[in-house]
Amino acid sequence: MRRVTLILALTIILILLAVTGLLLLVPSPTPSAQRPTQTTPVTTPGGVVKIGFLGPVTTTYGTIALNSIKLAVEEINNAGGILGRRIEIVVFDDQNRPDLAVTGFRKLVGEDKVVAIFGIHSSAVGLALLPLIKEAKVPVFAMGSVADDIDRQVAENATLKYWFRFNINASMHALMVTEPAKYISQKFGFSKVGLLYDQHAWTVAVIKRAKAELEKAGLQIVFEGTIDPGKMTTFVPILSKARDAGVQILLVWSAYGDGKVLQRDYYALKPPFVIIQFDVVGMGFLQWNATSGSLPYQIFAWYFFAETPDAVRFAKSYEQKYGRLMYFYPPYFMYDAVYAWKSAVERAGTFDGDAVADVLYKNGYKGVSGNWVFTRGHSPLFGPGYISTVAVQWTEDGKVVVVWPPNLATGEVKLPPWVK
Known part of the structure; x- marks a missing residue:
């Protein structure tokens, strides 16, 4: 009887082991079976x-x-x-x-x-x-x-x-220049405007919006020219045409490094009009040396960053690690x-x-x-309280003065001596 019982127990154990072995051979669900997206982070043992x-x-x-x-x-x-x-x-x-x-x-x-x-x-x-x-x-x-x-x-x-x-998007980059330009035109009685801009996809909406804004302000566009991005070696012919067209204030949008050539040529030629420009590469103190000091009286649209404690801390931290923050884009x-x-x-x-x-x-x-705060197109809102800008003017001794908007101005707009 004991022999039969022992044989029966061993048989049951063997059956259980066999079943367990079969279960171990059945594949368990894998992450790939759950169709992970490419956004699933890949981590190392260090996390x-x-x-x-x-x-x-x-x-x-x-x-x-x-x-x-x-x-x-x-x-x-x-x-x-x-x-x-x-x-x-x-x-x-x-x-x-x-x-x-x-x-x-x-x-x-x-x-x-x-x-x-x-x-x-x-x-x-x-x-x-x-x-x-x-x-x-x-x-x-x-x-x-x-x-x-x-x-x-x-x-x-x-x-x-x-x-x-x-x-900000291209349309808002138009306002970065047209708004201070309207202010300056009203201040000095200008009515004739010129446009100069990159021949590029990014300026299509810029110029469309700029023209609409200038027309609403009663300003006459008497000259329009384009920049071959990254390839300009001289702007003298363009500046001469703008001068001959009777431009009183030239509005510029440039993003690929041509601005320094324009700024040198403007200062050397001294055409009788004011120039205000959005220059991505020239948006900072480095531009003075890049143009060999050719910036006096030129006006630039810069991004504005309030001197909040966090902004000041960031600038100081950047300076400690990489040197003074000389460029604002x-x-x-x-x-x-x-x-x-x-x-x-x-x-x-x-x-x-x-x-x-x-x-x-x-x-x-x-x-x-x-x-x-983002729009439906996931571009930020532009203006006071959101992402905002200023216009600055370079002085003869290489300093920068905020001249627009009036509530943030640290000085008045000064006409170049060669503009009568």
Whole structure:
């Protein structure tokens, strides 16, 4: 009887072992079976999450943008990271070329598995990336790429909700120049205006809006010229034509480094009109040396950053690490972009692109640059209390005076001696 009982027990044990073995051979559900999106962060044992920088690294503004991002990331990592993970930056130099940007975007998302991308200066680059962004579902924070057509596509297509521009759009860049120009024209009785601008996608909406604003103000456009971006060696013929057309104030929009040539030629030729310009590359104190001191009496539209405690702290931190902040596009914007992303991730409790994009659009972000409140096209609101600008005028001794708007002015507009 005991022998039978023992045999029966051994038989039951063998059956149980066999069943257990079969269960171990059955595959368990894997993450791939749950169709993860590309926004799922890839972490190392140290808990690292990657973000990308995609932009013109070798340009002055590209270097400063990247430095500002690095500064924000260092501060965040020193404070414990985001959701317990440290941030690592992967850099790709797109050289402002759409083809390189597409390659870089695919690498950052597909190989490096970044959960957010910062940078993007050129409008042509931004437009080229939109189809990729909707597929990748990775939040993108552009420092430029201001074409209004991007806003239109984002507003009309919910699958592009991952795009955010941390800069004002092209139409608002028109107002950066036309508003102080109207003020100056009224002050000195000017009525004849000239327009000079990059022959580029980003200026299409700029000039359309500028013409409408000038017409409403009763100003007559008597000259219109274009800039071949990044290729101008002289502006003397253009300035001469503007002079011969009777221009009293010339409005300029330039984004690719041609401004220093224009500014030198203007100061050397001294045509009898005022010049006011939006010059991306010339937006800072470095431009004085870049033009060998050829800036007296020239007026520039600059981004305005209130001297709040946070803004002052950022400037001091940047100076300690990289030297004095001499250029104002786009360090504040990109610094804010990183912290805005951090805020959205923490509110959402995840790095998932859909959740982060929804939270950022709904809540915005208050940073060192101002109050980021986004339109349906994911461009920030422009004006007092949001993202705002000033007009500054260079003095003969290389200083800068704010001349517009009047409530922020530190001095009066002075006509060049050669303007009668």
